[in-house]
Amino acid sequence: MKINALDILKEKGLSNTGPRKRILEILIGDQAPLSASEVFKKLEFEGLCHNESTVYRNLQKFLEAEIIQSFTLNDGIARFEFKKGHHHHIVCIKCKKMDCLNLCQVEKLFDEAIKKHGFMPVSHHLEFYGLCKGCSTSPLK
């Protein structure tokens, strides 16, 4: 029942290469969403990948195959995470730690208003910003 990167690649008809497999493993294993450059740094450190383009291209493939999902934070940088159901995130404005919030009753809250504007709702993006426990209790800076 554990999620296996190789199985997913096979299922989606994607060839198994060192960088690709590892990128997927990282996204499967990580609880919080990662930026392309964060993913790359890990691969580079492990000597498994020498180029950011490889990471971008694989992330793009994974998105197309709907293996992962992405969203852009307010800093303008895209984050990628293994595909989960619809949910949102809370980001620490100080240390950038990010958590997933596994709930959402937003649609119904706004549904009427959106239709009043003549729009047919398709999706939405919601991120919370705040201070994590560590950062809100830290006395320094």
Next chain:
Amino acid sequence: MKINALDILKEKGLSNTGPRKRILEILIGDQAPLSASEVFKKLEFEGLCHNESTVYRNLQKFLEAEIIQSFTLNDGIARFEFKKGHHHHIVCIKCKKMDCLNLCQVEKLFDEAIKKHGFMPVSHHLEFYGLCKGCSTSPLK
């Protein structure tokens, strides 16, 4: 009672220059948020500004003076709008038309969940994506 660009500049101690005044006027007059480049195109067309840097620097100044507010859409591009109370936006995924939704009961909906994660909520960003009336009825691609 009408909002006047010159008054605002004076109030905030910002000098009155051609590009600056016009940028502010545009943001005051426009119902939907604009990107820096959208603002620049207007000024350029009117022959009032020859450089995007000028637009970026003025938008930055306006943000610091809290005359305007900005947010980054999922395309990674920042939008700027004359400062209003807290609210959200609905974006047409086809024609990119954007509207403001002047309501928000999101905080209370998520407050408990956020605190459960050990975060102290500070702010949030929420954008809806959908199809505007024109785009959802248009038969052509």
Next chain:
DNA sequence: ATTAATTTGCAAGAAATGTGCAAAAAGTTC
């Protein structure tokens, strides 16, 4: 009108992301 402070234009630089192409690796066929 002179002087001092600010802003503009332009060129150049960052940072995130995308692309063309040849070499390398993976997948396929016999």
Next chain:
DNA sequence: GAACTTTTTGCACATTTCTTGCAAATTAAT
């Protein structure tokens, strides 16, 4: 498993958004 086909990687370079240094021009202050 060698030969062939397809895909991916690495690298160099392009793009886009946004930033910065600096001198010339403009605005504000005296």
